[in-house]
Amino acid sequence: MTVRRFTIELGKLTELLAAGDVAGAQKLLDRHAGRPARRVGRLAAQGTKDAASDSGTRRVGRLAAQGTKDAISDSGTRRDRLARRSLGEAGSPAAQDVVAAGGGDGGLAAILARRHGEAGRAAADGSAEDDTAAEDPASVAGGAAGEAVSLADACPGREVTVATPLGERAYWLVDGAVADVLPDEAPIEAEYAAVLRGARQRFDELSASAALCHLADGGPGDPLFMDIETCGLSGAMIFLVGLMRFTDGRLVYAQHLARDYAEETAVLAAVAEALPSAGALVTFNGKSFDMPMIRERSIIHRVELPPADGPPEGRMPPHLDLLHEARPRWKGQLPNCRLQTLESCLCRRARSGDIPGGDIPDAYHQFVREGDARRLRAIGRHNLLDMLTMVQLVCILLTSCEADGD
Numbered sequence: 001m002t003v004r005r006f007t008i009e010l011g012k013l014t015e016l017l018a019a020g021d022v023a024g025a026q027k028l029l030d031r032h033a034g035r036p037a038r039r040v041g042r043l044a045a046q047g048t049k050d051a052a053s054d055s056g057t058r059r060v061g062r063l064a065a066q067g068t069k070d071a072i073s074d075s076g077t078r079r080d081r082l083a084r085r086s087l088g089e090a091g092s093p094a095a096q097d098v099v100a101a102g103g104g105d106g107g108l109a110a111i112l113a114r115r116h117g118e119a120g121r122a123a124a125d126g127s128a129e130d131d132t133a134a135e136d137p138a139s140v141a142g143g144a145a146g147e148a149v150s151l152a153d154a155c156p157g158r159e160v161t162v163a164t165p166l167g168e169r170a171y172w173l174v175d176g177a178v179a180d181v182l183p184d185e186a187p188i189e190a191e192y193a194a195v196l197r198g199a200r201q202r203f204d205e206l207s208a209s210a211a212l213c214h215l216a217d218g219g220p221g222d223p224l225f226m227d228i229e230t231c232g233l234s235g236a237m238i239f240l241v242g243l244m245r246f247t248d249g250r251l252v253y254a255q256h257l258a259r260d261y262a263e264e265t266a267v268l269a270a271v272a273e274a275l276p277s278a279g280a281l282v283t284f285n286g287k288s289f290d291m292p293m294i295r296e297r298s299i300i301h302r303v304e305l306p307p308a309d310g311p312p313e314g315r316m317p318p319h320l321d322l323l324h325e326a327r328p329r330w331k332g333q334l335p336n337c338r339l340q341t342l343e344s345c346l347c348r349r350a351r352s353g354d355i356p357g358g359d360i361p362d363a364y365h366q367f368v369r370e371g372d373a374r375r376l377r378a379i380g381r382h383n384l385l386d387m388l389t390m391v392q393l394v395c396i397l398l399t400s401c402e403a404d405g406d
Helices: 003-018 022-033 038-046 048-053 058-066 068-072 078-086 093-100 107-116 118-134 137-141 187-196 210-217 261-277 286-300 322-330 339-345 357-370 374-399
Strands: 158-164 167-177 223-230 238-247 250-257 280-283 319-321
Touching (some): 158 261, 187 238, 187 250, 187 374, 210 319, 223 261, 223 286, 223 357, 223 374, 238 261, 238 374, 250 261, 250 374, 261 286, 280 286, 280 374, 286 319, 319 322, 322 339, 339 374, 357 374
Parallel strands (some): 280 319
Antiparallel strands (some): 158 167, 167 250, 223 238
16 A cells, blocks of 8 residues: 555544544455454444543544544654654655555554554454565565575675764775676676777767767776665665776776665765766766765765866766756657666666665665665665666667667
8 A cells, every 4th residue: 555545544544433433434444454343443432532541542542533643653663763764854744654654564454453452453464464475575685585684695795984074984885897796797898898989989979968978088987877775865865876887897886885874974975085086977867866865965964075176186077967868869769768768678688576666765774674684685786787777878879779669
C-alpha cells in the first residue's frame, strides 16, 4: 500500500470510529486484512473513554478523539527518527505520512497490529505474508534469506580518512577496475578510449553544446563520471558518491560510502578533493539533482567545494549533463529519456536483479539500523551500472549513433 493510500484509508477509519459506525470500521479492516478485528470493534462500540483506558489499546481512543495525526504519531521510536531524518525534518505532509506509516512496511492492518494488540495482530496476518513475498533482500543482494552479511563481505573495501572542517574523519571506500567486477563489460573501456582519442567521432560541432565539445577535445582520462545515492530528495543526506575515470588504460571506480549518518561529512570532503583534478565532470541530471544536493549538503557540513572561477588546477571542472544532451536528440524517438531507457535502447544492455531507485533510501536506513549489508551491495552495483551507462552514452553522443525505438 502506498503512503498516500494508507493515509486515505486511515482517515476513513477515523471518521467511522468517530461516528460510532462499528460495522463500517470492521468492514474496512476486513477488506485490508481478510479477517475481522473484533477487539477493535468492541472498543469502538464502548466509546472513546473505555478504549483509551485499556492499557493495550490507548491509541484506538486517541484515534477517535484526537484524529489521525495524534493517533499515529510515535516520535519516540527509532524508526520515526530515521524517517524524519531521511526527509530532512521538513515537516511536510509526505514526511508525516512516512513517519505515520512506520516506514511503509505492512500496510494499514500491520500498523494496527503493531499499535493495538492482539486484534490488530490477527488482522495483519494476511498482509504480512504478501509483504514478505514481495521483498526478498537475498534475491536482490545475494545470500540466504535471514542471514546477515557484513559490510566487508558485501562491499569489499577499506576505511580511509580525509580532512574535514571537524578534523580527520573516516568513511568506507570501495574501489577497483570495472573489468574486474563486471568482466562482460570489459569491451566498453576499449571503445571509450578509442572514441575519446578521436576514433569514429562524427558529431555535429555546430549543434553540440560547449560542454560536449570540450569533452571531445580532451583525452579519455579527463572526464570524471559521477553518480550519487541519497536518502530522498532535497534536504536528504548523501550516503554514497560514485566516481569513475579512465586511468592507466582501464576504467576505474571509487565509491565513497558513509557507513552511518555521521560519515556524510567525510564523503563530501573526499568528493570536494577529487573534483578539481578532473578535466570535465559528467553526470546524468546532475545539474538539477546531483550538484545542487552536493552543494546543499556541503553547506550544512561546512565542506568547501572548488570555486567556479580561479586557477584551472583548483576550480570546478566544466559540467556535462548527459540528460541535457539526450533530450534534444532522442525525445519523441524513445518512450522517455530516463537513464535506464537510454541504457536499454541505445546501449543495448538490460539489467537483472537491480534494486529499484525508490527502494534505495529504505535499504540504506535498514543497513544503518541493523548492520545487514546485503541490500547495500545491490545499491553499489546500481551506482556502478549507472556510471558505466554514462560512459557508453558519451561514446554514442560523440559518434552520432541513432536511437533504436524498439
